[in-house]
Amino acid sequence: MDINYQFLLKTFYLVLAAVPMTLNITVVSLLIATPLAFYLAVVRLRPGKYLRRLISAYVTFVRGTPIVLQILMIYSVLPSFLNSICKGFGWEINVFDWNPILYAYIVFSLNTAALLCEVFRSALGSIDKGQLEASLCAGLTSWQAYRHILIPQALVVALPNICNITVNLIKGTSLAFLMTVKDMTAVAKVAASYGYNYIEAYMDVFVAYVIVCSAVQFFFNFAENHIGKFRLIKQK
Amino acid sequence: MLKITNIHKKYHENEVLKGVSVTVDKGDVVVILGPSGSGKTTLLRCLNFLDRADQGEMEFDEYHLQLAGASASEVRKIRQKTAFVFQNYNLFHNKTVLENVTTGLTIGRGVEKQQAIEIGRKALAKVGLADREAYYPSQLSGGQQQRVGIARAIAVQPDVILFDEPTSALDPELIGEVLAIIKQLAMEGTTMVIVTHEMRFAADVASHVIFMADGNIVEEGPPEEIFLRPKEERTRSFLRRILPPMEYNI
Numbered sequence: 001m002d003i004n005y006q007f008l009l010k011t012f013y014l015v016l017a018a019v020p021m022t023l024n025i026t027v028v029s030l031l032i033a034t035p036l037a038f039y040l041a042v043v044r045l046r047p048g049k050y051l052r053r054l055i056s057a058y059v060t061f062v063r064g065t066p067i068v069l070q071i072l073m074i075y076s077v078l079p080s081f082l083n084s085i086c087k088g089f090g091w092e093i094n095v096f097d098w099n100p101i102l103y104a105y106i107v108f109s110l111n112t113a114a115l116l117c118e119v120f121r122s123a124l125g126s127i128d129k130g131q132l133e134a135s136l137c138a139g140l141t142s143w144q145a146y147r148h149i150l151i152p153q154a155l156v157v158a159l160p161n162i163c164n165i166t167v168n169l170i171k172g173t174s175l176a177f178l179m180t181v182k183d184m185t186a187v188a189k190v191a192a193s194y195g196y197n198y199i200e201a202y203m204d205v206f207v208a209y210v211i212v213c214s215a216v217q218f219f220f221n222f223a224e225n226h227i228g229k230f231r232l233i234k235q236k
Numbered sequence: 237m238l239k240i241t242n243i244h245k246k247y248h249e250n251e252v253l254k255g256v257s258v259t260v261d262k263g264d265v266v267v268i269l270g271p272s273g274s275g276k277t278t279l280l281r282c283l284n285f286l287d288r289a290d291q292g293e294m295e296f297d298e299y300h301l302q303l304a305g306a307s308a309s310e311v312r313k314i315r316q317k318t319a320f321v322f323q324n325y326n327l328f329h330n331k332t333v334l335e336n337v338t339t340g341l342t343i344g345r346g347v348e349k350q351q352a353i354e355i356g357r358k359a360l361a362k363v364g365l366a367d368r369e370a371y372y373p374s375q376l377s378g379g380q381q382q383r384v385g386i387a388r389a390i391a392v393q394p395d396v397i398l399f400d401e402p403t404s405a406l407d408p409e410l411i412g413e414v415l416a417i418i419k420q421l422a423m424e425g426t427t428m429v430i431v432t433h434e435m436r437f438a439a440d441v442a443s444h445v446i447f448m449a450d451g452n453i454v455e456e457g458p459p460e461e462i463f464l465r466p467k468e469e470r471t472r473s474f475l476r477r478i479l480p481p482m483e484y485n486i
Contacts, residue, residue: 128326130322130324130326131326131328131329133286133320133322133326134320134322134326134327134328135328135339136286136315137284137286137315137318137319137320138319138339138340138343138344138388138392139312139315139316139340139344139345139392140339140340140343140344141312144343144344148339148343149328149330149331149339152330153329153330156330229372230329230330230331230372230374231329231374
């Protein structure tokens, strides 16, 4: 097996230059998904049958289908759908001109929201209901109780799972090339296709993902130790 | 000061409170006794809306409201006039001891931080835990945690403190330290409603004793009446089972 080291290095820089795109999709999707997921989780924990069933159906639907399929569905169905809506209202918007990254945001946000919803639900559910009662008795509103007492405790429980989801999301964004978004994987594949240097390109992408994902995991470990102070002391 | 009239509460088909009325005046120490399942804890929880009563009225100083229909802001006002000490402490796990005591002041009542810390330190000193303010609840013994729970209650200077079996989750060795503090509060004239199984303590601190069974008040009166000359057979049989024949000393 001959390895074209020059190509290997050159492509590695290309891949590194595409890291911001991968992180862009990841961060924007997380920023959209987190509040949405939190809202869904709180609704699921409250009494009220219909909304709860709707959310649970949504979660089942997202978890029960491969993300590739979700991407293909959204990327092929949504533009046509939006287009017919725009036509129906007489708006002169060409949805097919939109930057494909918008569709990437939509797919990954909807997907991550469903997964995070389950994480938040289980984390909030693991907090003893006495904590809420004690907060209310101390004169806090229920929003203040969530903000200062319940969420900080639930977050420590949820962080390892949020880390999992984030890392999976980063890796999942490699499928964005299906929507012609130029992320790390897409850039490498395009570069490889000119001279059929796929092995080198894949090695580059491999290393780049390991670096990015390790950094994220390091960050989450740090965050967990920091906000989980009150638990770590107990373990000593 | 605080008057609850004709309170009813049902869990599904199970009627837990069947028309109970309680009056608490300033400086009173009302002790509620009774076998388990008699509705004592539910009564206490209905007083500050942790459980919502199905029916009943509350008069609390200037407030006059229906227990079943009280609005969220009314509920919060009542809660700000009261404090609650839980059976299993329920300290905020993510807050230090001092923060546990000051949270109700800073976040709940908008007191300035420095002032809240001062009040909090005084409250902790009162329960003998001034040197533990930087600890987390998980680093304290059960007795110490409950003392922090009491400090958290007195820090907000409530009109009445509600105690829900404050010593039931404690080792027998640690019960004494908690009871001593409650007793001291009683002597200082703090208004309290206490649900407890500690009979000698009840006889000691109570200014008024309520004996409940099956969701009703069977008998109430000053402690010497209830403990030494109970009128109802139900009270007598309960006390006989719980207490060896005792003498009441003041």
